[in-house]
Amino acid sequence: xxxxxxxxxALGTAVVASPAILLAILGLAALVNWQLSEATISRLTQAAVxxxxxxxxxxxxxxxxxxxxxxxxxxxNWVSIPEQEFHxxxxxxxxxxxxxxxxxxxxxxxxxxxxxxxxxxxxEGYRRFFLYxxxxxxxxxxxxxxxxxxxxxxxxxxxxxxxxxxxxYFHERVNPVRNGQRVWSIYRLSDAAFLIAALMMHHLSGxxxxxGLMSSGVWPEGTAAISSTxxxxxxxxxxxxxxxxxxxxxxxxxxxxxxxxxxxxxAIFYGALSVHLGAFLLLRLSPILDASLTLQLMVIALGVxxxxxxxxxxxVQNDIKVSLAYASLTQVGIIVVEIGLxxxxxALIHIIGHACMRTMQLLRAxxxxxDYNELENKIGTRLPHxxxxxxxxxxxxxQRWCYRFGYDRGFMDLALDKxxxxxxxxxxxxxxxxxRRITDSISxxxxxxxxxAEPHPEDLQNVA
Amino acid sequence: xxxxxxxxIEVSILVPLFGALWIxxxxxxxxxxxHAIAIxxxxxxxxxxxxxxxxxxxxxxxHDHWLFLDWLFQRDIFVVDELSAFQLPLAAxxxxxxxxxxxxxxxPRFSLKLTLISESLVLATxxxxxxxxxxxxxxxxxxxxxxELRSRQRCTRIYVLHMAVFALLLVVGxxxxxxxxxxxxxxxxxxxLLTAAALLRSGIFPLHLWMTxxxxxxxxxxxxxxxxxxxxxxxxxxxxxxxxxxxxLQSIAVLSLVTAVYGGxxxxxxxxxxxxxxxxxxxxxxxxxxxxxxxxxxxxxxxLCMWLSVGLSxxxxxxxxxxxxxxxxxxxxxxxxxxxxxxxxxSGFFLLTGLASIGFPATVGFVGMELLIEGxxxxxxxxxxxxxxxxxxxxxxxxxxxxRVFTGHHNxxxxxxxxxxxxxxxxxxxxxxxxxxxxxxxxxxxxRYHAAEALTxxxxxxxxxxxxxxxxxxxxxxxxxxxxx
Numbered sequence: 001x002x003x004x005x006x007x008x009x010a011l012g013t014a015v016v017a018s019p020a021i022l023l024a025i026l027g028l029a030a031l032v033n034w035q036l037s038e039a040t041i042s043r044l045t046q047a048a049v050x051x052x053x054x055x056x057x058x059x060x061x062x063x064x065x066x067x068x069x070x071x072x073x074x075x076x077n078w079v080s081i082p083e084q085e086f087h088x089x090x091x092x093x094x095x096x097x098x099x100x101x102x103x104x105x106x107x108x109x110x111x112x113x114x115x116x117x118x119x120x121x122x123x124e125g126y127r128r129f130f131l132y133x134x135x136x137x138x139x140x141x142x143x144x145x146x147x148x149x150x151x152x153x154x155x156x157x158x159x160x161x162x163x164x165x166x167x168x169y170f171h172e173r174v175n176p177v178r179n180g181q182r183v184w185s186i187y188r189l190s191d192a193a194f195l196i197a198a199l200m201m202h203h204l205s206g207x208x209x210x211x212g213l214m215s216s217g218v219w220p221e222g223t224a225a226i227s228s229t230x231x232x233x234x235x236x237x238x239x240x241x242x243x244x245x246x247x248x249x250x251x252x253x254x255x256x257x258x259x260x261x262x263x264x265x266x267a268i269f270y271g272a273l274s275v276h277l278g279a280f281l282l283l284r285l286s287p288i289l290d291a292s293l294t295l296q297l298m299v300i301a302l303g304v305x306x307x308x309x310x311x312x313x314x315x316v317q318n319d320i321k322v323s324l325a326y327a328s329l330t331q332v333g334i335i336v337v338e339i340g341l342x343x344x345x346x347a348l349i350h351i352i353g354h355a356c357m358r359t360m361q362l363l364r365a366x367x368x369x370x371d372y373n374e375l376e377n378k379i380g381t382r383l384p385h386x387x388x389x390x391x392x393x394x395x396x397x398x399q400r401w402c403y404r405f406g407y408d409r410g411f412m413d414l415a416l417d418k419x420x421x422x423x424x425x426x427x428x429x430x431x432x433x434x435x436r437r438i439t440d441s442i443s444x445x446x447x448x449x450x451x452x453a454e455p456h457p458e459d460l461q462n463v464a
Numbered sequence: 465x466x467x468x469x470x471x472x473i474e475v476s477i478l479v480p481l482f483g484a485l486w487i488x489x490x491x492x493x494x495x496x497x498x499h500a501i502a503i504x505x506x507x508x509x510x511x512x513x514x515x516x517x518x519x520x521x522x523x524x525x526x527h528d529h530w531l532f533l534d535w536l537f538q539r540d541i542f543v544v545d546e547l548s549a550f551q552l553p554l555a556a557x558x559x560x561x562x563x564x565x566x567x568x569x570x571x572p573r574f575s576l577k578l579t580l581i582s583e584s585l586v587l588a589t590x591x592x593x594x595x596x597x598x599x600x601x602x603x604x605x606x607x608x609x610x611x612e613l614r615s616r617q618r619c620t621r622i623y624v625l626h627m628a629v630f631a632l633l634l635v636v637g638x639x640x641x642x643x644x645x646x647x648x649x650x651x652x653x654x655x656x657l658l659t660a661a662a663l664l665r666s667g668i669f670p671l672h673l674w675m676t677x678x679x680x681x682x683x684x685x686x687x688x689x690x691x692x693x694x695x696x697x698x699x700x701x702x703x704x705x706x707x708x709x710x711x712x713l714q715s716i717a718v719l720s721l722v723t724a725v726y727g728g729x730x731x732x733x734x735x736x737x738x739x740x741x742x743x744x745x746x747x748x749x750x751x752x753x754x755x756x757x758x759x760x761x762x763x764x765x766x767x768l769c770m771w772l773s774v775g776l777s778x779x780x781x782x783x784x785x786x787x788x789x790x791x792x793x794x795x796x797x798x799x800x801x802x803x804x805x806x807x808x809x810x811s812g813f814f815l816l817t818g819l820a821s822i823g824f825p826a827t828v829g830f831v832g833m834e835l836l837i838e839g840x841x842x843x844x845x846x847x848x849x850x851x852x853x854x855x856x857x858x859x860x861x862x863x864x865x866x867x868r869v870f871t872g873h874h875n876x877x878x879x880x881x882x883x884x885x886x887x888x889x890x891x892x893x894x895x896x897x898x899x900x901x902x903x904x905x906x907x908x909x910x911x912r913y914h915a916a917e918a919l920t921x922x923x924x925x926x927x928x929x930x931x932x933x934x935x936x937x938x939x940x941x942x943x944x945x946x947x948x949x
Binding site: 157172180188199202203424429431443444449451452453 | 622873
């Protein structure tokens with residue numbers, strides 16, 4: 001290994017290790033009930049972001065200076081069974097896709113970490129927030145740099161869990177918790193699609209390494225090492241995974257629900273980074289999309305529908321964060337269209353620009369409302385609001401339908417409830433009743449003591 | 465056969481047995497719980513010693529140095545091998561943490577005497593290989609829960625019906641097998657009977673009703689101890705796997721897969737925590753069986769890893785629920801309880817163990833689940849897909865249960881509900897194992913792979929399965945050639 005390789009290895013290891021160390025410290029503190037002060041947590045977080053960002057910048061500078069476009073960092077096998085050629089390879093890749101996305105993640109996480117220090121000052125859940133934040137940051141770094149599909153999946157899962165827990169951050173109220181559950185359910189389904197796609201790819205190409213999947217060239221010049229039909233199957237599953245993570249049609253219902261969390265987490269996770277992770281996945285595996293025209297058309301169609309729905313829905317929301325979330329969806333839809341059209345650099349630039357702008361907008365949202373209130377109080381009337389000029393040209397019935405469509409958030413949650421959740425509950429509710437009948441008849445008496453479980457026995461002070 | 469340096473196996477079986485006698489002599493003293501914890505702790509130390517000794521020998525199997533029971537049984541009655549070497553400390557740990565998490569106020573309801581007898585039987589079962597003794601131990605292990613149901617004056621019909629059929633199938637099946645001999649086609653019928661028995665004990669759909677009934681009517685601790693060591697899977701490994709034809713194993717795998725998805729889905733619709741736990745356990749333990757029946761080294765390794773992770777994580781998940789139940793009675797999932805503020809440590813542990821049970825990254829279940837799915841995809845892509853769906857359903861259930869129990873409600877409880885010292889120690893031991901096994905999985909995986917390889921070899925050398933394995937290998941090669949063309 002020459003001097004340059006050693007430098008790359010050291011810097012790359014620092015980028016990955018920094019968020020992992022932060023997570024280990026905060027996780028251990030939570031485990032042993034070690035009460036770290038707010039200042040300590042904040043400093044640790046800032047240090048972790050800096051020690052991830054600065055080495056990444058260092059790698060970028062060296063890459064630009066030397067003209068190297070692809071830097072793999074090998075950390076060995078986490079698990080391996082050589083006889084069966086099974087290995088979980090810890091490989092991270094610095095290339096023209098991962099470096100911008102990693103730096104974007106570090107910068108936005110850093111900004112939001114600094115903002116949260118004051119925003120959640122003396123809040124009861126301060127430590128909990130930063131623990132989930134560390135999980136998220138770790139997940140984003142792993143996802144951005146993953147050189148194998150398995151490592152990408154690990155990061156993807158960490159991002160999903162932290163997002164769901166942050167949506168449910170306000171523990172004492174039912175609504176945020178229900179929304180967190182909703183987000184998690186959608187994520188689990190999209191994660192299942194991702195895992196099946198990953199296994200199929202592993203099965204088809206014999207390895208999980210992106211280098212093996214894209215048999216020639218580094219991003220964006222790879223060519224898929226699988227046939228068109230295989231690409232269609234795998235790509236369809238990846239599309240479901242990306243749609244779930246990026247809140248694309250028909251999974252957009254979780255996005256406004258995610259705004260129930262604290263503003264900094266809404267800004268960073270659902271407005272800027274989390275929603276772009278699906279698009280990142282499609283970008284990372286874009287050679288697979290190129291292998292099938294049908295798949296490309298599906299991607300474009302999904303992007304168009306999501307963007308159109310997002311545009312309609314964002315215009316009629318009465319909550320600024322929700323409105324911004326749907327505006328995000330519109331942009332993510334357009335980014336997906338760009339990916340479908342093969343405009344990869346444009347999509348990457350679009351992601352970076354949009355994520356930065358949306359983070360600032362969402363962080364500004366609470367104070368903007370206060371400024372609006374003050375302004376309206378001073379002028380003594382509502383601020384003028386200009387309607388979209390094109391709306392007047394539409395028939396009244398169409399306008400009404402669009403309003404209802406937007407206000408009811410595209411009926412997507414209703415449709416999922418009606419066509420998936422309710423049939424599921426009915427089917428397995430029926431099985432449950434059947435089981436009860438069978439056990440009752442064998443026992444010759446009611447067989448379920450659990451039916452008598454009280455909803456809130458802890459309130460009655462009858463604890464042990 | 466190599467010998468251990470100390471009679472770990474028999475001493476570890478006898479310690480809880482004599483412990484039960486000691487507890488009986490102590491009567492209803494206040495310190496009886498501490499005595500039980502000490503006995504379980506010593507038993508765990510013995511099983512760990514046994515594991516260390518066994519690993520140092522470096523053999524596939526070993527028996528005791530001196531045999532106290534030599535005059536009673538044949539010499540090789542208790543043997544530790546690569547399969548059971550890890551199951552023994554796991555089973556002892558499950559008993560220890562369950563006893564440790566028992567509140568003193570609840571000790572009179574939860575029979576420590578029967579628990580120690582059960583521990584002795586479980587350890588003896590895991591130390592015994594295919595023979596009448598194993599069958600006797602499997603049947604004897606069903607008696608302590610029955611005695612508890614009787615003492616609680618609960619209806620025992622469902623439990624007795626299922627366990628009687630289980631015992632009958634075991635006895636008839638094994639007697640038939642001995643009568644028919646190894647190469648006879650009649651052995652297939654014997655195999656079918658033994659398979660049905662093992663499936664019944666594992667709670668495979670639609671033979672799982674005894675399990676939900678036990679969770680309803682027995683104490684939560686007894687139900688956990690009777691189900692989480694996965695004795696049914698051990699019966700499959702010892703009685704069915706060595707002699708069952710491939711098509712029979714695939715049928716078991718399909719049934720297990722149906723149970724995994726069914727259990728995952730049913731867990732999601734339950735309105736009470738015990739039942740939810742029961743279905744979650746059913747789903748995850750069925751996944752272990754799916755892997756065992758794949759009979760490929762990767763699938764088998766995944767199943768053996770999952771076996772350990774399910775034992776650790778679901779025991780932790782179960783004892784957390786039991787701790788909560790001990791304080792507020794049965795936990796309804798129909799509404800939110802908001803207990804996180806009162807019990808922060810238990811809430812974190814509940815989430816951790818729940819996530820570990822579904823194979824979340826950085827926990828002990830992750831690599832096992834990956835291997836299992838990988839092995840399943842290799843044999844049958846659809847099986848891999850169903851495993852992923854079952855895991856997804858269980859994942860949704862775990863977070864739903866977490867939210868329902870610990871969040872969503874401003875709790876007004878005035879009495880402190882935080883974890884007691886013994887509970888904290890139990891939680892920390894399991895947490896360290898779950899995270900340690902998740903972050904450094906290679907030693908565990910390597911050892912499980914070694915065991916899987918040895919078991920596969922054993923199956924290949926068995927005259928009853930040798931021919932089928934050969935045929936299967938030829939078919940696989942043919943398929944490989946065809947796809948290459």
